[in-house]
Amino acid sequence: MxxxxxxxxxxxxxxxxxxxxxxxxxxxxxxxxxxxxxxxxxxxxxxxxxxxxxxxxxxxxxxxxxxxxxxxxxxxxxxxxxxxxxxxxxxxxxxxxxxxxxxxxxxxxxxxxxxxxxxxxxxxxxxxxxxxxxxxxxxxxxxxxxVDSEHNALEHALAAGLNRDVEKAVITASGGPFRTWSRQRISSASAKEASAHPVWSMGSKINIDSATLMNKGLELIEAHHLFGLGAERLDVLVHPEAIVHGLVQWTDGAVTAGLALPDMKVPIANALRGDRRLRMELPRLDLAAIGRLSFERPDDDRFPCLALAKAALRAGGAIPTVLNAANEIAVEAYMAGSIGFYDIPETVERVCSTFSGRQISTPATVAEALAIDREARQTACRLIPAPVEAVQVR
Missing domain, CATH: 3.40.50.720 (NAD(P)-binding Rossmann-like Domain)
Known part of the structure; x- marks a missing residue:
């Protein structure tokens, strides 16, 4: 049909x-x-x-x-x-x-x-x-x-059991272009360098979110809503080969993982499928040829945006909305050359701190979310040492 x-x-x-x-x-x-x-x-x-x-x-x-x-x-x-x-x-x-x-x-x-x-x-x-x-x-x-490869993998993995038996659901990150860089070297990185993703071909903003690991933080918040898992049951692992996209640790010690070559046509085909999977003429995963899969924990010192996103998820309320808005403004400013790489998390943290004491409730409608988003953008713009027009407020 x-x-x-x-x-x-x-x-x-x-x-x-x-x-x-x-x-x-x-x-x-x-x-x-x-x-x-x-x-x-x-x-x-x-x-x-x-x-x-x-x-x-x-x-x-x-x-x-x-x-x-x-x-x-x-x-x-x-x-x-x-x-x-x-x-x-x-x-x-x-x-x-x-x-x-x-x-x-x-x-x-x-x-x-x-x-x-x-x-x-x-x-x-x-x-x-x-x-x-x-x-x-x-x-x-x-x-x-x-459609995100990570959440698509988690969806497959979670089908192996019940949510109540999930001990931890983990999404992976390639680590971005700065995975092996020192903090000092990262601090002077240009937007062009931050946009050079080693695995995926994406837009500039998403590439920079990947370089800061904010992208993984946003994906944790997304996973919370998609799968009904609390912050304590969600985590991130750095996996440079980008073969394992998500995995679930069960209460009995078993692990179920979703693997695929890093090609967005795989999760897209899965999301569009009907009563059967779509056959895609793509290269097949050959683990023997790959030989080795490596994993490491994210470094919060070099990539503080991930920790900020985890804190926003734990805080709940309007803070995830504020986090995203502040990040979009900070990334635009970074791409425009107005601020440095580590000014992105600093700006996000300052904006979130401004809102955290106000105990604004979780947006119940899109209109409420957009109003909070607008106010957070304006707050972020006031912290950026550049003309407001350089960092558009929606």
Whole structure:
């Protein structure tokens, strides 16, 4: 049976990998809509490749370019927030949610419709508004399928038993580009060096989150909401080979792990599957050829962002929302050259400290989460030694 699919974030790395999966199974999917950010020509190209019925660009200024690029194809188009939400509202069985950052929160939340499946690659939906998002997903009978390789691996591993018998669920980190660097050397690292991820091909912001290990901290918060596990039962291991993506330690001492070569098409195919797995013509994992898998504990001294995220998860309330907002502003400032690498965790810690004493309750709605996000961004901007316009406040 053919299933309809809408791709949010179609021009990013996850969106491009999703297109490859769909094109390998053209008889199983019909693409209803594709959504992009600012690159009208790239969005038009993916819309044509996939035979989408509608293309929406978040940037209103690209409307004419998008329309012209799709002229004669029969593909409808629109631009601006209303067009993005129109794409979400169109009939689709599956929504692949891969818009990066807090910008993806509103359209991903709007995608929650009865009986739908959300293939979730936007972790901020759960970091910023996890309680509201998961409560409504359960109320509407929406199936949430994680696309991140780590959560996809945990989903497989957790299927081996019951949550009550989980002693520890562990996600892995490659360690990023600075895994073997000294703190002194890291302190002077440029944004270009931080963006050079040794394993995955991702956007600049996510690459830098990987360099600071904040990405793993956000993934712990995401895992908490996806799987209902408390902070005390979640952890991170550094695993440079990026073969073991997640593992579960059970109360009887057994361990179940999810392994795969580091290719995002594997978890995407799993998230899009129907009543059977999609066959993908990808290289197969050959453990004998790899020979050795290594693991090490994260170094909180060199990578304090992970410890900050763990503390935010333990604190709960609005602190995870604040953490994410402050981090997005700090990373933008770092990419702009306004601050250094270790100014990122320092900024995040100062902003979280500002909010922690106020005991703001957990956001019950997306609107509440966005209000907290906005205030946290403004607080972070005041701490950045650069013009506010250099670090956009949404």
């Amino acid at each position: 053919t299933r309809s699919l809408t791709i949010l974030g179609a021009t990013g790395s996850i969106g491009r990998s999703t297109a490859d999966v769909v094109l390998a199974h053209r008889d199983e999917f019909r693409v209803e809509a594709v959504v992009g950010g600012r690159n009208a020509l790239a969005l038009a190209e993916v819309a044509r490749r996939l035979g989408a019925r509608f293309a929406a660009l978040a940037d209103e200024g690209g409307a004419a370019t998008l329309q012209q690029a799709l002229s004669g194809t029969g593909i409808e188009s629109g631009a601006g927030q209303s067009a993005v939400l129109e794409a979400v509202e169109r009939e689709a069985d599956i929504i692949l949610a891969a818009i990066s950052g807090t910008a993806g929160l509103v359209p991903t939340y709007a995608a929650l419709k009865p009986g739908r499946r959300i293939a979730l690659a936007n972790k901020e939906s759960l970091v910023c508004a996890g309680d509201a998002f998961m409560t409504d997903a359960r109320r509407l009978n929406v199936e949430i399928m994680p």
